[in-house]
Amino acid sequence: MHSDFDLHLAADLDDALASLAPAAGEAGRPAAMALAGGTNLIVDLRGRRARPRRLVGIGRLEGLRWLRVDAGGIAMGARTTVTDLLESPALAAAAPALHGAARVFAGQMVRNAATVGGNIACGSPAADLVPPLMALDAEVVLEGPAGTRRVALADFYTGYKADVRAAGELITEIRCPPRPAGSANLFYKLARRQGDAITVVGVAVALEAAAGRCRAARIALGAVAPVPLRARAAEALLAGATLDAPAIARAAESAAAAASPIDDIRATAGYRREMVAVLTRRLLTRAWQAIG
Amino acid sequence: MSNERRITLEINGAAETTSVPAHRTLLEALRGLGHVDVKCGCEKGDCGACAVLLDGVAVDSCLTLAWQAEGHAITTLAGLGTPERMHPLQQAFADLGAAQCGYCTPGMIIAAESLLRRVPDPSEDEIRVALSGNLCRCTGYTKIFDAVAAAAAVMSGKGDAR
């Protein structure tokens, strides 16, 4: 276990931000890291993959733990746990993609501790909440030394386990715009087992329809690229179209082409790419049926 | 090495004080204080053997730092009941043969208790989802599902553990 760190349990958000801010003369030293649920970070400390100089515990920041599902959309504090998502009937109705991802997220104890902000911040390509949130067009609220800013989740990642956060910035909120009438969203996690598994391919889709045509489509893919990503070309194929089987098939193939998977112990790149097409086709079909 | 600090943990209703460094996990701290009913299976949150209740909610004590647990009520398996006065889950696990080697049992019962505190009358699917982070190699889970359902019935006054 990496043990060469200070642990500061922040009393409130200001305290947390002050503690996360790089101190003068600390240039070049490993950064401070926020510790929320710890379900990834403690594992990384134990494996010495994370070696921060300082950990800032944000477990006491109850103000960051809230979930609101209403006409204004879906919004939540960064410390909202996966269990909080799972236990919200309103979320299950409004965002089955996100609720469904919560259900197949790790095991109960991890869900009880793991936070939405943490799942986004960990940067894993297989982070299960990210594709649904991307499909829901989520944006991330960052607070830091330079103030508050909002970043679309689709633009958040800059590379494998890299993101746009500046030193000292903390994810505080996640917001999704209102879900218009005639919309549907779905997620499917393909894994090597049903319970507590790392995702082989995760696909989330969201469709908005009007007058028998697709007004907007968002397709997000997990575990098939260095970062979770949107299949924008596939989305463009769908926008304005009537979603018959050939249109859906074309979009599914396009989504597969957007993936850049690797071979690993769970599956080959080829299988992953094929499954992006299969799952995208199925989810689009079901979502379209749900709207129609 | 990280700094040591004296912390006071509320464990099974009693306050206990210990001096631990920042990197000490709650699992290590609890076992160090003699609460060896909390089991170590993987230290990665993959198996659930170390589960304890933190303010009534199950967490993996291997993924919790001891300092973080200060100010929260910690409940381990031994805090739920004794051989003389068993908790309904303990009684049902014993009566229905849901414990074999018994090593996963502390975490399994804690996870089940965490479920039943929120969902008093769970479906089998809810039981399965709630226990999916607790690995068991001996039982095939069948008798565990039965035991959790039986305990739920007892706790909600709908039946006895057998």
Add this chain to the structure above:
Amino acid sequence: MTTTDRTLAEPAPRDTNVRYNQIGKPLVRTDAPGKVTGRTPYAGDYTMPKMLHAKVVRADLASARLKRIDVTRARALPGVACVLTAADMPDRNIATDIPGQTGRDRLKTDQQVLVRERVRYFGEPLALIAAESRDVAEAAALLVEVELEPIAGVYDPEEALKPGAPIVTAPDNVVATYRIRRGDVEAGFAAADVIVENTYRTQFQEHAFLEPEVGLAWVDENGVVNIRVSTQVIEHFRAVADALGLPHNKVRVLGAMVGGGFGGKEDVTVELYLAILAMHTRRPVRLEYSREDSFVGHGKRHPFKLVYRTGVTRDGRITALDVQALADSGAYVFLSPYVLLYCAVNASGPYRVDNLNVFARAVATNNMFTSAFRGFGGMQACAAYEQQMDEVAGAIGMDRLEFRRRNLLRTGEPMATGFVPPSSIWTEKCADLAWEALGEQTPDDGPVKVGRGIACYQQSYGRLTFLKDTSEAWVGVEIDGTVTVRSGVTDIGAGQASSLAHIAAEILGVTLPNVIVYNSDSQVTPLAGTTTATRALYMTGNAARQAAAALRERLVAVAAEVLGAAPDAIELASNRVAVADDPARGMSFAELVRLCAARGVHRSELAIFRAPFTSPLDPETGQGQAHPDYVYGAHAVEVAVDTETGEVRVLKCIAAHDVGQCINRAAVEGQIEGGTQNGLGYALTEEMLYREGRLVTPSFSEYLMPTAMDMPRVQSIILESRSGIGPFGAKGIGEPALTPVAPAVANAVADAIGARVFEYPITPERVVRAIAGRDRAGAAAGG
């Protein structure tokens, strides 16, 4: 559901007029209350004053020369008590072979205690550290400087057999070979209408017990090295003593409740390191493997390549069978020869094959060493032969069950080695009941296709008979009427100790809570042998039964005299002794024991049970007796296969086994349900993956056993032929529960998709590839 169908019982059950008070009932195991309340101590729960914490430093290459190891900086770290390398200890080895009663020399392939020069597998121990805390031990491990020079290794048994292959075990990497020959195989193939040949592959499997290897050792005031350890085999005290150069009576192994074994705690694990460190430091030392340590710290299930060639007539009679089996033994031998032998003698399964040729080899590689695992070679054979039975049935267009029926071994018929198992063979009844219990088939749902499979099996209980196995148990009664059982048997979670209490309670007529079992101490409790090989109930149960029965006879003699009745009219039940047809004439059991005490009657008995002793099988023909007896049964499953993603879900799972006689029905069901979990994991998700010998799945997030969301409910159909040679006609269920599960799943998947995945585990990707192959073949045939 339970069936005791007496019409099938041939030979006749041994116990007539059976009327048990407690045997066969689903009683609460004696170990349950302690476990469910967290009171039961495991080996890792013990601490001692001034205890040190140990750590093993391991090689991170699978094949290398140790050029340099420098522990100076590690030793200098404050809080480090010692850092030991091979240079600090005599050049002794760990026995990897079964020592003891065989009278044979051990194979000369023992494992070095620490790497002296040559690293043979990934994770092989290089140094031992003892320190004041775990933190310090881990910090010291990072300060050990190791320079390894890679050496070309060999990671595939077939490669290891080729000329010029790197040699892991001299002279040719072959660590064991067995042949079984019956009848005239050439003539049999000539008589066949159809010959079907297939190759089946199995994988490395991890035991995945939840309690990693752990122990605590100290040297006591008599100079005895005491080791409290999580083990299936306390009798490794001898191997530890030999490796340390100590007399056997100066090493004592104490068990504790074991948090799962499954064969993975059958070999020496942490015991020897603990003993070395305790002797060196003269302080108590605790060593607990991390999960990562555990993954590299004990042998795995052998991967096999099994080539089956079956000759069959159109009317479904097997005329010949040729089996070529190749097992990966990994870098050290351990129990590979015996695992291989189990595979060989079970290669034709529960079928009568008069013309049989089996050629089985285990080959050394630089992979992780392989050793015991529940099923022990017999299950790998079943994993192949039951798939082959379906393939052959398909080739002649015959119903799968009917084809099996026409070839099943029946009671009194000889198995592959020519041995006639002494008990009933109820395979057909089990298969029929299991198949029937599947009920109505679940309909297909679009691309999700439903299929069914069945697998029958034959699996031994009791160790190889040429090992000359014995087991001891002591039973005594106290003057308050309570009963004590003492036996060295280790309890690894299946209720081994509880079953002894159950047996003693039945025979002495006391209630289960009045019996206490003291077990698992190599110098204090009578030696009972290993808890392996589905032998604990058979061997130690028989010993306890003998001891209790002898004691009962003495007690009953006194009761008969005092009550004025014939001894066979005396009944012992519910803590009372009474005349059978006149219950008013009686007394409490405690009163009887007090009367016996006043008369100086010997109130305890030490019994030894001896399994059949035989010579090894004939080396050329493999004919003879290999095991005491065999268990038979069948497993049926229904699966749903998503033909687009390849995902497989097990919908129904029916296990039918003739266990001879249940001792504790709930415990039998528990074994069946748990064995099924292990078998489903083997079939679908579990796989230890190695790249150039390096383990790439060292955690439970990468090594995937079924979770609560994956497991179907398991329905057990328990048949009791009462024909077994264990206590009360019991057979055994530990290993048999697992043996047929994986091929039943494989057959169901093949049934669903019309193509077979010939390699375990049946992953989604392999399913998709098999379907694509089927479609290509169909297109080629159609075109």
